[in-house]
Amino acid sequence: MGSQLVHLISLSEKHPDPAMRRALEQCLLDLRLTVDSMDAQDESLAVLLARYRHRLQPVLERQGMSLHWDVWDPEVLGESGCLPRGTMAREIMAVVQEAISNVLQHAQAHEVWISLAATAQTDTSSVFVHACLSIEDDGKGLAQTVGQETGTESFTGMGLLNMRRRAHAIGGKLEIQPRIGGGTKITITW
Known part of the structure:
Protein backbone atom coordinates (compact mmCIF):
# COMPACT_ATOMS: atom_id res chain seq x y z
CA MET A 1 0.00 0.00 0.00
CA GLY A 2 2.82 2.37 0.85
CA SER A 3 4.58 1.78 -2.44
CA GLN A 4 1.32 2.40 -4.31
CA LEU A 5 0.91 5.73 -2.52
CA VAL A 6 4.50 6.69 -3.33
CA HIS A 7 3.84 5.78 -6.99
CA LEU A 8 0.66 7.91 -7.03
CA ILE A 9 2.57 10.84 -5.51
CA SER A 10 5.21 10.57 -8.23
CA LEU A 11 2.45 10.46 -10.89
CA SER A 12 0.92 13.59 -9.37
CA GLU A 13 4.18 15.42 -10.11
CA LYS A 14 3.62 14.81 -13.83
CA HIS A 15 0.01 16.02 -13.64
CA PRO A 16 0.03 18.61 -10.84
CA ASP A 17 -3.07 18.73 -8.66
CA PRO A 18 -2.08 20.26 -5.31
CA ALA A 19 -5.18 19.00 -3.50
CA MET A 20 -4.62 15.45 -4.69
CA ARG A 21 -0.94 15.56 -3.77
CA ARG A 22 -1.76 16.81 -0.25
CA ALA A 23 -4.34 14.05 0.15
CA LEU A 24 -1.91 11.38 -1.04
CA GLU A 25 0.85 12.65 1.26
CA GLN A 26 -1.62 12.67 4.17
CA CYS A 27 -2.55 9.04 3.39
CA LEU A 28 1.11 8.04 3.25
CA LEU A 29 1.82 9.83 6.55
CA ASP A 30 -1.17 8.11 8.18
CA LEU A 31 -0.02 4.72 6.90
CA ARG A 32 3.52 5.25 8.20
CA LEU A 33 2.18 6.35 11.59
CA THR A 34 -0.05 3.29 11.75
CA VAL A 35 2.92 1.03 11.09
CA ASP A 36 4.99 2.92 13.69
CA SER A 37 2.24 2.53 16.30
CA MET A 38 2.22 -1.27 15.96
CA ASP A 39 5.50 -1.42 17.87
CA ALA A 40 4.67 1.37 20.30
CA GLN A 41 2.53 -0.43 22.86
CA ASP A 42 4.26 0.89 25.99
CA GLU A 43 6.50 3.68 24.74
CA SER A 44 6.52 7.09 26.36
CA LEU A 45 4.87 10.12 24.87
CA ALA A 46 8.32 11.63 24.25
CA VAL A 47 9.32 8.66 22.06
CA LEU A 48 6.01 8.74 20.16
CA LEU A 49 6.37 12.48 19.57
CA ALA A 50 9.95 12.05 18.34
CA ARG A 51 8.85 9.34 15.91
CA TYR A 52 5.99 11.57 14.74
CA ARG A 53 8.34 14.49 14.16
CA HIS A 54 10.57 12.26 12.03
CA ARG A 55 7.57 11.40 9.82
CA LEU A 56 5.95 14.85 9.83
CA GLN A 57 8.91 17.15 9.12
CA PRO A 58 9.43 16.09 5.47
CA VAL A 59 5.69 16.35 4.73
CA LEU A 60 5.55 19.90 6.09
CA GLU A 61 8.72 20.89 4.22
CA ARG A 62 7.33 19.62 0.91
CA GLN A 63 4.26 21.76 1.51
CA GLY A 64 6.36 24.83 2.32
CA MET A 65 5.57 24.82 6.05
CA SER A 66 7.99 25.36 8.91
CA LEU A 67 7.82 23.23 12.05
CA HIS A 68 8.77 24.76 15.40
CA TRP A 69 9.38 22.04 17.99
CA ASP A 70 9.76 22.51 21.75
CA VAL A 71 9.11 19.25 23.58
CA TRP A 72 10.06 18.83 27.24
CA ASP A 73 10.96 15.36 28.56
CA PRO A 74 11.60 15.15 32.33
CA GLU A 75 13.39 11.79 32.03
CA VAL A 76 15.97 13.14 29.57
CA LEU A 77 16.52 16.19 31.79
CA GLY A 78 16.90 14.05 34.93
CA GLU A 79 13.79 15.58 36.52
CA SER A 80 11.32 13.65 38.64
CA GLY A 81 8.29 12.04 37.07
CA CYS A 82 7.69 10.77 33.57
CA LEU A 83 5.49 11.46 30.59
CA PRO A 84 2.53 9.17 29.88
CA ARG A 85 3.09 5.76 28.34
CA GLY A 86 0.92 3.13 26.71
CA THR A 87 -2.77 3.86 26.16
CA MET A 88 -2.62 7.37 27.61
CA ALA A 89 0.31 8.33 25.35
CA ARG A 90 -1.45 6.86 22.30
CA GLU A 91 -4.64 8.83 23.04
CA ILE A 92 -2.63 12.06 23.31
CA MET A 93 -0.86 11.24 20.04
CA ALA A 94 -4.21 10.68 18.33
CA VAL A 95 -5.16 14.25 19.30
CA VAL A 96 -1.86 15.56 17.90
CA GLN A 97 -2.31 13.62 14.66
CA GLU A 98 -5.88 14.85 14.17
CA TRP A 113 4.29 24.94 16.47
CA ILE A 114 4.24 21.83 18.66
CA SER A 115 5.22 22.34 22.28
CA LEU A 116 5.05 20.30 25.45
CA ALA A 117 5.72 21.80 28.86
CA ALA A 118 5.15 20.91 32.49
CA THR A 119 2.31 22.66 34.23
CA ALA A 120 2.76 24.38 37.57
CA GLN A 121 0.28 21.95 39.10
CA THR A 122 1.74 19.02 41.03
CA ASP A 123 -0.10 15.89 42.11
CA THR A 124 1.76 13.17 43.95
CA SER A 125 -1.08 10.68 43.39
CA SER A 126 -0.34 10.50 39.65
CA ALA A 131 1.78 18.75 31.32
CA CYS A 132 0.34 20.86 28.54
CA LEU A 133 0.76 19.97 24.87
CA SER A 134 -0.15 22.57 22.27
CA ALA A 143 -13.99 29.59 12.32
CA GLN A 144 -12.98 30.72 8.83
CA THR A 145 -12.02 27.18 7.83
CA VAL A 146 -15.39 25.63 8.57
CA GLY A 147 -17.55 28.75 8.35
CA GLN A 148 -18.82 28.30 11.91
CA GLU A 149 -18.35 29.88 15.30
CA THR A 150 -15.63 28.20 17.36
CA GLY A 151 -16.86 26.48 20.49
CA THR A 152 -19.81 24.79 18.78
CA GLU A 153 -19.91 21.11 17.96
CA SER A 154 -21.65 21.59 14.61
CA PHE A 155 -18.43 21.40 12.59
CA THR A 156 -18.35 19.11 9.60
CA GLY A 157 -16.61 15.83 10.31
CA MET A 158 -15.88 14.14 13.60
CA GLY A 159 -12.26 15.19 14.17
CA LEU A 160 -12.82 17.87 16.80
CA LEU A 161 -15.40 15.81 18.65
CA ASN A 162 -13.04 12.81 18.64
CA MET A 163 -10.21 14.97 20.01
CA ARG A 164 -12.48 16.08 22.88
CA ARG A 165 -13.47 12.47 23.60
CA ARG A 166 -9.86 11.33 23.66
CA ALA A 167 -8.86 14.12 26.05
CA HIS A 168 -11.77 13.25 28.31
CA ILE A 186 -5.26 23.37 20.28
CA THR A 187 -4.16 22.55 23.81
CA ILE A 188 -4.48 19.29 25.70
CA THR A 189 -3.62 19.22 29.39
CA TRP A 190 -3.47 16.31 31.82
Whole structure:
Protein backbone atom coordinates (compact mmCIF):
# COMPACT_ATOMS: atom_id res chain seq x y z
CA MET A 1 0.00 0.00 0.00
CA GLY A 2 2.82 2.37 0.85
CA SER A 3 4.58 1.78 -2.44
CA GLN A 4 1.32 2.40 -4.31
CA LEU A 5 0.91 5.73 -2.52
CA VAL A 6 4.50 6.69 -3.33
CA HIS A 7 3.84 5.78 -6.99
CA LEU A 8 0.66 7.91 -7.03
CA ILE A 9 2.57 10.84 -5.51
CA SER A 10 5.21 10.57 -8.23
CA LEU A 11 2.45 10.46 -10.89
CA SER A 12 0.92 13.59 -9.37
CA GLU A 13 4.18 15.42 -10.11
CA LYS A 14 3.62 14.81 -13.83
CA HIS A 15 0.01 16.02 -13.64
CA PRO A 16 0.03 18.61 -10.84
CA ASP A 17 -3.07 18.73 -8.66
CA PRO A 18 -2.08 20.26 -5.31
CA ALA A 19 -5.18 19.00 -3.50
CA MET A 20 -4.62 15.45 -4.69
CA ARG A 21 -0.94 15.56 -3.77
CA ARG A 22 -1.76 16.81 -0.25
CA ALA A 23 -4.34 14.05 0.15
CA LEU A 24 -1.91 11.38 -1.04
CA GLU A 25 0.85 12.65 1.26
CA GLN A 26 -1.62 12.67 4.17
CA CYS A 27 -2.55 9.04 3.39
CA LEU A 28 1.11 8.04 3.25
CA LEU A 29 1.82 9.83 6.55
CA ASP A 30 -1.17 8.11 8.18
CA LEU A 31 -0.02 4.72 6.90
CA ARG A 32 3.52 5.25 8.20
CA LEU A 33 2.18 6.35 11.59
CA THR A 34 -0.05 3.29 11.75
CA VAL A 35 2.92 1.03 11.09
CA ASP A 36 4.99 2.92 13.69
CA SER A 37 2.24 2.53 16.30
CA MET A 38 2.22 -1.27 15.96
CA ASP A 39 5.50 -1.42 17.87
CA ALA A 40 4.67 1.37 20.30
CA GLN A 41 2.53 -0.43 22.86
CA ASP A 42 4.26 0.89 25.99
CA GLU A 43 6.50 3.68 24.74
CA SER A 44 6.52 7.09 26.36
CA LEU A 45 4.87 10.12 24.87
CA ALA A 46 8.32 11.63 24.25
CA VAL A 47 9.32 8.66 22.06
CA LEU A 48 6.01 8.74 20.16
CA LEU A 49 6.37 12.48 19.57
CA ALA A 50 9.95 12.05 18.34
CA ARG A 51 8.85 9.34 15.91
CA TYR A 52 5.99 11.57 14.74
CA ARG A 53 8.34 14.49 14.16
CA HIS A 54 10.57 12.26 12.03
CA ARG A 55 7.57 11.40 9.82
CA LEU A 56 5.95 14.85 9.83
CA GLN A 57 8.91 17.15 9.12
CA PRO A 58 9.43 16.09 5.47
CA VAL A 59 5.69 16.35 4.73
CA LEU A 60 5.55 19.90 6.09
CA GLU A 61 8.72 20.89 4.22
CA ARG A 62 7.33 19.62 0.91
CA GLN A 63 4.26 21.76 1.51
CA GLY A 64 6.36 24.83 2.32
CA MET A 65 5.57 24.82 6.05
CA SER A 66 7.99 25.36 8.91
CA LEU A 67 7.82 23.23 12.05
CA HIS A 68 8.77 24.76 15.40
CA TRP A 69 9.38 22.04 17.99
CA ASP A 70 9.76 22.51 21.75
CA VAL A 71 9.11 19.25 23.58
CA TRP A 72 10.06 18.83 27.24
CA ASP A 73 10.96 15.36 28.56
CA PRO A 74 11.60 15.15 32.33
CA GLU A 75 13.39 11.79 32.03
CA VAL A 76 15.97 13.14 29.57
CA LEU A 77 16.52 16.19 31.79
CA GLY A 78 16.90 14.05 34.93
CA GLU A 79 13.79 15.58 36.52
CA SER A 80 11.32 13.65 38.64
CA GLY A 81 8.29 12.04 37.07
CA CYS A 82 7.69 10.77 33.57
CA LEU A 83 5.49 11.46 30.59
CA PRO A 84 2.53 9.17 29.88
CA ARG A 85 3.09 5.76 28.34
CA GLY A 86 0.92 3.13 26.71
CA THR A 87 -2.77 3.86 26.16
CA MET A 88 -2.62 7.37 27.61
CA ALA A 89 0.31 8.33 25.35
CA ARG A 90 -1.45 6.86 22.30
CA GLU A 91 -4.64 8.83 23.04
CA ILE A 92 -2.63 12.06 23.31
CA MET A 93 -0.86 11.24 20.04
CA ALA A 94 -4.21 10.68 18.33
CA VAL A 95 -5.16 14.25 19.30
CA VAL A 96 -1.86 15.56 17.90
CA GLN A 97 -2.31 13.62 14.66
CA GLU A 98 -5.88 14.85 14.17
CA ALA A 99 -4.85 18.45 14.86
CA ILE A 100 -1.98 18.25 12.35
CA SER A 101 -4.22 16.51 9.82
CA ASN A 102 -6.62 19.45 10.10
CA VAL A 103 -3.76 21.90 9.58
CA LEU A 104 -2.57 20.03 6.50
CA GLN A 105 -6.04 19.75 4.99
CA HIS A 106 -7.72 23.01 5.90
CA ALA A 107 -5.58 25.73 7.49
CA GLN A 108 -3.45 26.98 4.58
CA ALA A 109 -0.75 27.57 7.18
CA HIS A 110 2.92 28.45 6.71
CA GLU A 111 4.09 27.59 10.21
CA VAL A 112 3.22 24.96 12.82
CA TRP A 113 4.29 24.94 16.47
CA ILE A 114 4.24 21.83 18.66
CA SER A 115 5.22 22.34 22.28
CA LEU A 116 5.05 20.30 25.45
CA ALA A 117 5.72 21.80 28.86
CA ALA A 118 5.15 20.91 32.49
CA THR A 119 2.31 22.66 34.23
CA ALA A 120 2.76 24.38 37.57
CA GLN A 121 0.28 21.95 39.10
CA THR A 122 1.74 19.02 41.03
CA ASP A 123 -0.10 15.89 42.11
CA THR A 124 1.76 13.17 43.95
CA SER A 125 -1.08 10.68 43.39
CA SER A 126 -0.34 10.50 39.65
CA VAL A 127 2.37 8.35 38.10
CA PHE A 128 2.73 10.80 35.24
CA VAL A 129 3.75 14.44 35.37
CA HIS A 130 1.09 17.00 34.57
CA ALA A 131 1.78 18.75 31.32
CA CYS A 132 0.34 20.86 28.54
CA LEU A 133 0.76 19.97 24.87
CA SER A 134 -0.15 22.57 22.27
CA ILE A 135 -0.42 22.50 18.50
CA GLU A 136 -0.58 25.91 16.83
CA ASP A 137 -0.70 27.12 13.25
CA ASP A 138 -0.70 30.47 11.51
CA GLY A 139 -3.41 29.49 9.04
CA LYS A 140 -6.78 31.00 8.35
CA GLY A 141 -8.28 29.91 11.65
CA LEU A 142 -10.88 27.39 12.60
CA ALA A 143 -13.99 29.59 12.32
CA GLN A 144 -12.98 30.72 8.83
CA THR A 145 -12.02 27.18 7.83
CA VAL A 146 -15.39 25.63 8.57
CA GLY A 147 -17.55 28.75 8.35
CA GLN A 148 -18.82 28.30 11.91
CA GLU A 149 -18.35 29.88 15.30
CA THR A 150 -15.63 28.20 17.36
CA GLY A 151 -16.86 26.48 20.49
CA THR A 152 -19.81 24.79 18.78
CA GLU A 153 -19.91 21.11 17.96
CA SER A 154 -21.65 21.59 14.61
CA PHE A 155 -18.43 21.40 12.59
CA THR A 156 -18.35 19.11 9.60
CA GLY A 157 -16.61 15.83 10.31
CA MET A 158 -15.88 14.14 13.60
CA GLY A 159 -12.26 15.19 14.17
CA LEU A 160 -12.82 17.87 16.80
CA LEU A 161 -15.40 15.81 18.65
CA ASN A 162 -13.04 12.81 18.64
CA MET A 163 -10.21 14.97 20.01
CA ARG A 164 -12.48 16.08 22.88
CA ARG A 165 -13.47 12.47 23.60
CA ARG A 166 -9.86 11.33 23.66
CA ALA A 167 -8.86 14.12 26.05
CA HIS A 168 -11.77 13.25 28.31
CA ALA A 169 -10.86 9.54 28.21
CA ILE A 170 -7.46 10.26 29.79
CA GLY A 171 -8.87 12.68 32.35
CA GLY A 172 -7.50 15.62 30.42
CA LYS A 173 -8.89 18.82 29.03
CA LEU A 174 -8.91 20.01 25.42
CA GLU A 175 -9.13 23.66 24.42
CA ILE A 176 -9.53 24.93 20.87
CA GLN A 177 -9.15 28.65 20.37
CA PRO A 178 -7.90 31.27 17.94
CA ARG A 179 -4.14 31.75 18.03
CA ILE A 180 -2.84 35.21 18.80
CA GLY A 181 -1.52 36.49 15.47
CA GLY A 182 -3.90 34.31 13.45
CA GLY A 183 -4.57 30.63 13.08
CA THR A 184 -5.68 28.05 15.62
CA LYS A 185 -4.31 26.79 18.92
CA ILE A 186 -5.26 23.37 20.28
CA THR A 187 -4.16 22.55 23.81
CA ILE A 188 -4.48 19.29 25.70
CA THR A 189 -3.62 19.22 29.39
CA TRP A 190 -3.47 16.31 31.82
